Amino acid sequence: MGLIRTLTKKEVKEKVREWKKEGASIGLVPTMGYLHEGHASLIRKAVEQNDHVIVSDFVNPIQFGPKEDLATYPRDFEADCALVESLGADLIFHPSPEEMYEPDFCTHVNVDVLTKGLCGARRPVHFGGVCTVVSKLFHISEADRAYFGQKDAQQLAVVRRMARDLDMDIEIIGCPIIREEDGLAKSSRNTYLSPQERKAAPILHKALTRGQEMIENGEKDASKVKAKVSAIISSEPLARIDYVEIVDWNQLQPVETTDGPILCAVAVYFGSTRLIDNFIKED
Ligand code: PAF
Numbered sequence: 001m002g003l004i005r006t007l008t009k010k011e012v013k014e015k016v017r018e019w020k021k022e023g024a025s026i027g028l029v030p031t032m033g034y035l036h037e038g039h040a041s042l043i044r045k046a047v048e049q050n051d052h053v054i055v056s057d058f059v060n061p062i063q064f065g066p067k068e069d070l071a072t073y074p075r076d077f078e079a080d081c082a083l084v085e086s087l088g089a090d091l092i093f094h095p096s097p098e099e100m101y102e103p104d105f106c107t108h109v110n111v112d113v114l115t116k117g118l119c120g121a122r123r124p125v126h127f128g129g130v131c132t133v134v135s136k137l138f139h140i141s142e143a144d145r146a147y148f149g150q151k152d153a154q155q156l157a158v159v160r161r162m163a164r165d166l167d168m169d170i171e172i173i174g175c176p177i178i179r180e181e182d183g184l185a186k187s188s189r190n191t192y193l194s195p196q197e198r199k200a201a202p203i204l205h206k207a208l209t210r211g212q213e214m215i216e217n218g219e220k221d222a223s224k225v226k227a228k229v230s231a232i233i234s235s236e237p238l239a240r241i242d243y244v245e246i247v248d249w250n251q252l253q254p255v256e257t258t259d260g261p262i263l264c265a266v267a268v269y270f271g272s273t274r275l276i277d278n279f280i281k282e283d
Contacts, residue, residue: 003085005092009100009140012054012093016142024051028143028170030134033057033094034074035083038178038186042147043087045175053089054141055080061097062108063129074191093140100136109135111158111165114252118154118245118265119276130155131162138163138170145171149178151185153263153278157252177277179205185277197270200238204266204277207232212279215258222246222258233268242267242274249280 006012019026027050029042035057046053057080064070077094084092109131114120120127138146148156160172178186183205184198193201211229219225230244247254249261258281265278 001090003081003092004090005081005094007093007095007099009095012091012140015091016054016140019052020142022051025145026050026141026143027053028137028141028146029053029055029089030137030146030148031055031057031080032059032073032188033080034076034188034191035080036178036186036188038149038151040083040087041178042149042175043084043089045173046145046147047088049145049173052091054091054093054143055084055089056093056095056137056141057084058093058095058100058133060100060129060133062101062132063126065123065125068123069189069192074188093137100133108132109162109166111162114154114158114161117247117252117254118243119267120154122242122267127155127158131158134159135162135166135168138168143170145173147173147175149176150174150278150280151177151187151276153265153280154252157249157263183209185275187275189273189275192273193270197238197273200236201270201275203233203236203239204268204275208264208266208277208279211264212281215262215281220257220259222255222262225258225264229264229266233266238270240269242269249282 027046029046031039059073108128110128111131115127156174163170163172182202184202207229211225214225226244226246233239233241244266246262246264249263262281267276
């Protein structure tokens with residue numbers, strides 16, 4: 001059967017009801033479209049692990065701040081459909097903002113503590129918008145599993161915490177970062193980079209790899225690792241650091257030592273494009 005394209009929540013719910021009656025499992029891959037190899041890896045995993053897969057393709061307005069790139073966020077729905085179909089997903093859900101949000105919509109899901117630092121400190125409405133739309137997608141899809149990339153590590157941690165705290169009956173699966181050959185993490189926003197910025201951007205992966213090596217070689221002082229990562233990024237004239245942080249991977253609070261599970265995350269501007277990248281040490 002070919003890919004089902006749906007614009008309405010009602011159509012998705014009808015299909016889900018049918019699948020549930022058959023006792024089938026459902027995987028959800030929430031996306032904002034303009035799909036690349038990173039999304040493809042999530043969809044592949046979902047197809048592997050579930051009887052049916054729903055991909056949502058929705059640029060969620062409420063997770064963008066007033067000065068952010070909502071209007072210019074890249075979109076190519078036909079290319080997205082072709083990719084999703086080629087990967088064997090069953091349904092692509094592409095609602096309008098009006099379909100997702102009633103004019104008097106006023107209910108938001110906010111996760112505390114984990115959203116205070118890192119990107120949450122710079123993007124005050126972002127995670128509230130993400131958690132609200134993701135909760136809605138979980139309800140609409142009734143998925144058994146949902147797939148999120150580790151590139152947005154704070155998002156992964158926040159969604160996991162939300163699902164746990166609100167007893168959402170869904171398994172959150174984190175998937176590894178997919179990179180270009182030169183190490184740059186795949187992102188829809190990479191298309192904003194000028195050729196010179198694109199050439200400079202792999203410095204993030206280079207710096208993070210060095211930081212990871214320091215920890216593997218026994219460095220316990222988080223400030224030394226942060227200083228090294230920052231110095232390498234700053235050696236690239238086109239890079240402007242927004243943050244370089246090491247936090248514990250459960251609460252996302254700054255740590256002094258690199259013992260235990262940690263997340264080392266960076267956000268760096270190249271011109272007006274802000275890129276994020278990270279590594280996680282699980283134990
Ligand atoms: O990671 C994204 O693309 C978005 O934040 C998500 C999870 C699809 C919610 O809009």
